[in-house]
Amino acid sequence: MIQKCKTSKEIGGMGHSIKRKEDDRFIQGKGNYVDDIKLDGMLHMDIVRSPYAYAKIKSIDTSKALEIPGVVAVITGKDLEKYDLHWMPTLMSDTQMVLPTDTVMYQSQEVAAVIATDRYIARDAKEAVKVEYEPMKPLMNPHKSMDADAPILRTDKEGKSPLVGSHKDNHIWHWEVGDKEKTEKVFKEAEVTVEETMHIPRIHVASIETCGCVADYKKVNNHLTMHMTTQAPHAVRTVLALVAGHVGLTEEKIRVISPDIGGGFGGKVPIYPGYVIAIAVSFLTGVPIKWVEDRSENLQADSFARDYHIKAEIAATKEGKIQATRFKVLADHGYTDASANPSKFPTGLFSIGTGSYDYDTAYMEADAVYTNKPPGGVAYRCSFRVTEAVHAIETVVDTLALKIGKDPAQLRFENFIKKDQFPWKSPTGWEYDSGDYKAGLEKAMKAIDYDGLREEQVEKRKKGELMGIGISTFTEIVGAGPSKDFDILGIKMFDSAEIRVHPTGKAIARFGTKSQGQGHETTYAQIIAEELGIPAENIQVEEGDTDTAPYGLGTYASRSTPTAGAAAAMAARKLRDKAKKIAAYLLEVSEDDLEWEPGKFSVKGAPEKSKTIQELVFAAYTNHPQGMEAGFEATHYYDPPNLTFPSGAYICVVDIDSDTFEINVRRFVAIDDCGNIINPMIVQGQVHGGLTQGIAPAMYEELLYDDDGNILNGTLMDYLVPTAVESPSWETGHTITPSPHHPIGAKGVGESPTVGAPPAIANAICDALKPYGITHMNIPITPFKIFKTLQEKGLLDTDLKI
Amino acid sequence: MTADVEPRTLLVHLIREKFSSTGTHIGCDTSSCGACTILIDGKSAKSCTILAVQVNGKEISTVEGLLTAEGLHPIQEGFKENHALHCGFCTPGMMMRAVELLEKNPNPSEDEIRWGISGNLCRCTGYNNIVSAIKYASAKIRGAELPSTEPKFV
Numbered sequence: 036m037i038q039k040c041k042t043s044k045e046i047g048g049m050g051h052s053i054k055r056k057e058d059d060r061f062i063q064g065k066g067n068y069v070d071d072i073k074l075d076g077m078l079h080m081d082i083v084r085s086p087y088a089y090a091k092i093k094s095i096d097t098s099k100a101l102e103i104p105g106v107v108a109v110i111t112g113k114d115l116e117k118y119d120l121h122w123m124p125t126l127m128s129d130t131q132m133v134l135p136t137d138t139v140m141y142q143s144q145e146v147a148a149v150i151a152t153d154r155y156i157a158r159d160a161k162e163a164v165k166v167e168y169e170p171m172k173p174l175m176n177p178h179k180s181m182d183a184d185a186p187i188l189r190t191d192k193e194g195k196s197p198l199v200g201s202h203k204d205n206h207i208w209h210w211e212v213g214d215k216e217k218t219e220k221v222f223k224e225a226e227v228t229v230e231e232t233m234h235i236p237r238i239h240v241a242s243i244e245t246c247g248c249v250a251d252y253k254k255v256n257n258h259l260t261m262h263m264t265t266q267a268p269h270a271v272r273t274v275l276a277l278v279a280g281h282v283g284l285t286e287e288k289i290r291v292i293s294p295d296i297g298g299g300f301g302g303k304v305p306i307y308p309g310y311v312i313a314i315a316v317s318f319l320t321g322v323p324i325k326w327v328e329d330r331s332e333n334l335q336a337d338s339f340a341r342d343y344h345i346k347a348e349i350a351a352t353k354e355g356k357i358q359a360t361r362f363k364v365l366a367d368h369g370y371t372d373a374s375a376n377p378s379k380f381p382t383g384l385f386s387i388g389t390g391s392y393d394y395d396t397a398y399m400e401a402d403a404v405y406t407n408k409p410p411g412g413v414a415y416r417c418s419f420r421v422t423e424a425v426h427a428i429e430t431v432v433d434t435l436a437l438k439i440g441k442d443p444a445q446l447r448f449e450n451f452i453k454k455d456q457f458p459w460k461s462p463t464g465w466e467y468d469s470g471d472y473k474a475g476l477e478k479a480m481k482a483i484d485y486d487g488l489r490e491e492q493v494e495k496r497k498k499g500e501l502m503g504i505g506i507s508t509f510t511e512i513v514g515a516g517p518s519k520d521f522d523i524l525g526i527k528m529f530d531s532a533e534i535r536v537h538p539t540g541k542a543i544a545r546f547g548t549k550s551q552g553q554g555h556e557t558t559y560a561q562i563i564a565e566e567l568g569i570p571a572e573n574i575q576v577e578e579g580d581t582d583t584a585p586y587g588l589g590t591y592a593s594r595s596t597p598t599a600g601a602a603a604a605m606a607a608r609k610l611r612d613k614a615k616k617i618a619a620y621l622l623e624v625s626e627d628d629l630e631w632e633p634g635k636f637s638v639k640g641a642p643e644k645s646k647t648i649q650e651l652v653f654a655a656y657t658n659h660p661q662g663m664e665a666g667f668e669a670t671h672y673y674d675p676p677n678l679t680f681p682s683g684a685y686i687c688v689v690d691i692d693s694d695t696f697e698i699n700v701r702r703f704v705a706i707d708d709c710g711n712i713i714n715p716m717i718v719q720g721q722v723h724g725g726l727t728q729g730i731a732p733a734m735y736e737e738l739l740y741d742d743d744g745n746i747l748n749g750t751l752m753d754y755l756v757p758t759a760v761e762s763p764s765w766e767t768g769h770t771i772t773p774s775p776h777h778p779i780g781a782k783g784v785g786e787s788p789t790v791g792a793p794p795a796i797a798n799a800i801c802d803a804l805k806p807y808g809i810t811h812m813n814i815p816i817t818p819f820k821i822f823k824t825l826q827e828k829g830l831l832d833t834d835l836k837i
Numbered sequence: 838m839t840a841d842v843e844p845r846t847l848l849v850h851l852i853r854e855k856f857s858s859t860g861t862h863i864g865c866d867t868s869s870c871g872a873c874t875i876l877i878d879g880k881s882a883k884s885c886t887i888l889a890v891q892v893n894g895k896e897i898s899t900v901e902g903l904l905t906a907e908g909l910h911p912i913q914e915g916f917k918e919n920h921a922l923h924c925g926f927c928t929p930g931m932m933m934r935a936v937e938l939l940e941k942n943p944n945p946s947e948d949e950i951r952w953g954i955s956g957n958l959c960r961c962t963g964y965n966n967i968v969s970a971i972k973y974a975s976a977k978i979r980g981a982e983l984p985s986t987e988p989k990f991v
Contacts, residue, residue: 052988054917061925062913064860064900068926071859155845243864243872243926243960297862297926298960330865482991552924552961704991719988720920723963751869751958759951759964768991 037712038771038780041565042633047572048565049779052716056572057556066295069247069264070327077249078107080313080326081157083147083164084336085139088407088744089173089186092137092146092166100149100163105156109164110148110316112136120315123278126270126305126523127381128198129207129372130191131410133308133315139168140188140370141409142744143335145308150316150324173407173744177344177367180205180404188370188405199372199381200405207372207403212386212463218398221359225350229434231811235423236737237342237367237408239334240415241756242551244297246337247327248310250317257283259318260290263310266303266549267589268293270523272581274306277524279314293579299551300728301414301591302338304375335749339408339738340415342367347388347427350396355439355446357394359462362427364401367411372403374412375591376419377521377528383419384678386463387512390428391472391682392450397462407744416728416789418592425509426814429794433506433801434810442489443798444480447508448473458775465512467680469772470708475684476508478770479706483686496806501691503803506684507795513783514597514679523588529674530598531585532606534563536667538656540649541573544606547587548599549579553785554717555595559603561713562779566607567614568634568648585670593681593783596713597774602673604778609669614651620660621646679774679782681709685795691803696818698734698800700763705791708770710782719767722788727762729792733814735761842889849873851889852899860900860929864958871957874930875899881937883956900929903936911977912936912970918986921970923961931957935971944975 042048060066097109112134115121125131134145147164151157174185185205193202200207222228248263265271268291276286296303313324328337344365350358364382368374376383382401389397415422432450436443451472452459459467480486488504495502518527531547544563548555560574578584587599611631618636619626622644629636637645646654655667688701705722712718735755739747748754755761773780793814800816801809807830812820825831840855852861852875861884864872868886875884876898903910912932915921922928931954938945938953945953950971951964959967969984976983 055920057925058917058922061922061928062900062909062916062932063904064858064929066860066925068859068862070853070863073854073857154850155843241960242924243870243958244862244924245864296924297864298924300960330867330870478991552922554923706991715990716920716988719990720923720962720966723965724923724961725963727963728960750867751865752867756870756958756960758955758958759967760955762964764947764968765963765965766991 037715042568046564046568046570046633048561048633049711049713051561052714053557053561053571055554055557056560057554068244068295068297069249069262072249072262072294074249074251074323077323077325078150078152079154079157080316080324081149081161082145082309082332083149083161083166084143084332085146086142087139087168087170088142090139090168090170092135092139093169094167095147096165099165100160103156103160103163105152106149106160107152108150108316109160110312115315118282120279120311123306123311125371125373125410126375127372128378129200130197131371131373133311141407142746143332143409148312148316175406175408175740175742175744177365177404177406180406188407205405207368207405208381209402210381211400213398214396215398218359218361218396221396222350222361225358226353227351227439228348229431229438230346230348231430231434232346233427233430233811234813235341235343235345235426236732236814237411238340238415238732238736239738239754240300240302240338240340241334241754242298242300242302245328245330245333246303246307248313249323249325250313251323252317252321254321258288259284259314260292261314262292262294264296264303265291265293266299266551266591268549268579268581269547269586270526270588271306273526274524275314278311282318284318291581293549296551300416301418303551304591305373305413307337331750334754335746336409338413339369339411340413341423342411343423345423345427347431349431349435351435353439355435355441355449357392357450359394359396360389360428362388362399366401366403367406367408368403369406369408369411371410372412373410375523377515377523379520384512385420385424387421387465387510388424388428389461389463391452391508391510393452393456395462399463408740414591416725417786421512421786422790425790426794429507429509429798430811433798437810443506444476444485447476447506466677467510468677468774468776470510470680470682471770471772472508472682474770475682475706475708478768479684479686479704482766482768483688483702483704485686488688499693501693501803503689503799503801505687505795505797505799505802507791507798508684509682509791511681511787511790512678513593513681513786514675515592515594516678517676518674526588528588529672530587530594530602531670531672532599532602533585533670534606534610534668536569536610536652538653540569540652542569543575543577544603545577545584546599547585548590548595550590553590553595553721558713558717559600562600562603563607566604567611593786596781597679597777597783598673598675600781601675601778602671605673606669606671609671610667613667614648616663617651617654617659618646621654676776679710679777681707681782681784681787683707683787683791685791687795687799689799689803691800696821698818700730700796702766703763704766705788706768706770707784707787708772709784709787710772710774710777711780712771713781718784721785722767723765725785725788726765726792727757728789730762730796731757733793733796733816735815737815844888844890846889847885848887848889848892849884852884858899858901862926862929864926869958871934872927872930874933874957876933876937879937879940881934900933903932911974914977915970915974919966919970919973921962921966927957927959931959931967935974939971939975939978943979
């Protein structure tokens with residue numbers, strides 16, 4: 036059940052599952068993705084990449100490449116150095132090479148760029164560039180980054196004043212939150228403590244469209260139009276101006292257009308070297324430059340997420356009442372901290388890891404280090420480390436349940452923050468806005484028949500069959516964020532909406548966010564339809580063009596509905612206020628005598644005297660009261676008063692083959708609470724997709740490197756993105772606890788399933804393996820990993836070596 | 838349509854760049870993702886793995902050919918009505934694969950659908966609604982009663 040709809044299906048306001056407006060072009064192959072853009076005289080760029088993870092560049096010989104007919108230029112770091120364009124900032128105030136001048140720091144790093152008239156010729160030229168390297172032993176193990184004999188990776192920082200990192204060691208930053216001493220005291224005196232050490236592996240978003248751009252610089256008017264796969268076009272424009280302002284590309288001379296995007300999931304937030312090189316080349320040649328990376332380049336060189344090594348502990352009473360938690364993190368950021376976290380939060384919102392449970396003591400600390408891996412810390416459908424935090428707490432909660440012999444559902448019920456305790460202050464400083472965790476878990480248990488499953492499990496265990504049930508009851512934290520605490524490179528994390536209603540009552544609305552498949556063209560129209568009563572089908576939504584859209588920070592971290600969605604409602608309310616004034620004027624009554632129902636104002640007690648929104652809009656252009664501004668337009672920049680706290684209760688059932696350890700996810704029920712729902716169909720679609728991106732790291736995906744820094748699964752042949760066969764048939768539902776501070780009571784949902792699913796799956800698998808005494812396994816949990824773990828524990832009657 | 842191509846030109850590049858039919862997408866370089874799936878003489882194929890010269894004289898169908906004077910193809914309708922796409926990037930390839938699947942097996946089970954599209958990756962939808970879309974198209978093609986497209990919740 037969702038909240039009651041206030042509008043008719045024809046108006047299509049909140050709560051209606053109206054079909055998506057954007058689909059017509061996509062199902063006809065008429066989307067406009069970056070690689071579809073073809074400009075006159077456009078040249079193609081390809082990138083020479085390093086085969087080594089750590090090496091000195093002794094020489095780059097471009098002569099053979101330049102001899103190939105159709106090759107226009109080969110660009111190296113030395114060329115960019117002349118214009119001081121060979122380095123750029125990351126979104127975390129670290130620095131990153133655009134192209135190296137002397138050293139490569141990770142395998143597949145950009146080394147040189149070739150420009151040619153055709154993509155095939157560019158590829159030929161790439162092969163013809165001869166680079167001589169002097170390989171060095173790379174630093175691949177983050178646990179060894181701080182060893183005395185570790186090579187110091189960022190010697191480039193010497194003599195500079197870096198905002199993060201140093202030339203003296205490989206330490207990037209230390210972060211901590213909570214009360215360390217109090218936590219230690221609680222742990223010392225606790226009746227029960229449990230701990231698990233885990234690695235949340237390095238994974239890759241692998242959106243089906245890779246990254247790319249067409250950089251189009253026109254010398255005649257010193258203007259750059261940058262068509263690029265970006266989730267945050269306005270922020271990119273500002274960063275480009277900061278990087279290239281000194282060569283004359285100031286912000287008014289830059290237009291960033293983000294066309295249709297083939298999936299983002301956070302991987303299209305950062306600015307990759309390829310974009311900057313394309314701009315530099317277009318700037319130098321005055322010709323449009325297209326760069327679209329291959330899948331292998333995408334998997335090997337950009338968009339890495341996670342890579343957190345965590346020790347998580349709980350202190351509790353012997354009955355299982357949680358008293359304190361303590362987390363310690365080692366974060367492997369690779370060669371540079373390329374996250375896109377708010378400045379004050381180098382670990383993102385990891386401190387949500389105290390979970391959905393009522394206790395008042397916690398301490399968390401994290402240290403980040405450099406290694407010779409590609410830049411890390413980018414998102415995978417969760418930018419701000421909530422996935423890592425939720426995995427940690429939901430894992431140790433299960434370990435606690437096992438240790439004290441209590442059912443994990445019961446343990447959760449006994450520790451939940453209760454509905455009437457909200458707003459609830461967490462021991463790490465958050466104010467959870469609302470929630471009803473008990474209702475969510477009860478609903479999930481009923482839907483899956485939890486008690487029946489536990490009975491079945493008892494019978495199966497008697498027969499030696501491996502069946503497991505896993506729970507995850509998570510609290511999300513999204514909607515960044517309030518400007519007092521949240522910024523990216525100093526720019527506050529508000530977002531925006533601009534609504535223009537035309538004289539005939541149809542509208543265009545523009546936003547600072549950018550959909551990558553979330554359906555904004557439909558859902559934003561529904562929010563405006565809800566507030567103004569103009570049918571959603573008459574509201575055209577546009578995003579992604581910095582010349583036309585109001586400034587905003589973009590779409591990631593489930594922030595669009597909490598920020599830009601709120602801005603849409605607020606801008607629409609400004610227009611409704613104006614409509615009311617016009618109605619009072621036309622109906623010759625006081626504003627106080629009017630009442631609103633979606634689509635019209637009428638006189639209280641005389642409903643036949645009314646004016647529709649369309650009539651009022653028309654009057655704003657044809658017959659507005661003297662003294663009032665003409666027209667019917669409004670803009671709002673929404674600065675949220677707090678974050679929103681969606682939650683979920685997920686239950687997973689697995690059967691594991693006791694010979695091959697093949698894991699079958701039999702059922703998965705997800706109950707989400709994202710507050711009021713704009714479009715149930717789209718919310719469900721988001722949950723389905725997020726769940727598949729939850730089973731992916733839980734059972735299939737992990738980027739692996741050998742000791743020499745070679746990536747072992749850098750193509751889609753061996754990086755296992757789930758197909759329709761691996762992905763179970765998801766069962767979803769919801770509870771609704773509206774956000775008390777959000778204008779339409781919504782909270783955001785895109786990330787939740789990816790955050791909540793992995794621990795539910797991992798807990799189910801460990802529950803199935805309970806007869807073997809397994810409490811925790813690092814994800815991804817594969818049949819091979821189970822086999823190996825049991826064999827190492829001496830629990831298998833086999834000497835089979837794999 | 839005709840074009841002169843280099844022997845090494847991939848079919849997907851011929852379609853996208855010479856014929857400017859950009860509905861067929863490129864998602865990988867290892868024939869794994871299926872975004873470039875088209876039909877060659879009615880059989881689905883990954884056009885990133887076929888040289889343009891290999892299809893000389895053959896009939897190629899791409900997503901642009903699904904819409905006819907009668908309107909949307911049942912698979913297009915199925916995808917829209919069942920919210921079987923988010924970003925739309927895998928959609929053309931996924932639909933072309935489904936067209937052949939339904940040609941060979943007009944009334945597939947869920948399992949047959951899942952295995953049938955297992956050469957096509959979607960990163961957005963979690964596949965549930967793609968399965969529903971193909972079932973919907975199957976019903977429409979067979980003239981059977983159309984399944985409800987309202988989302989079902991537990």
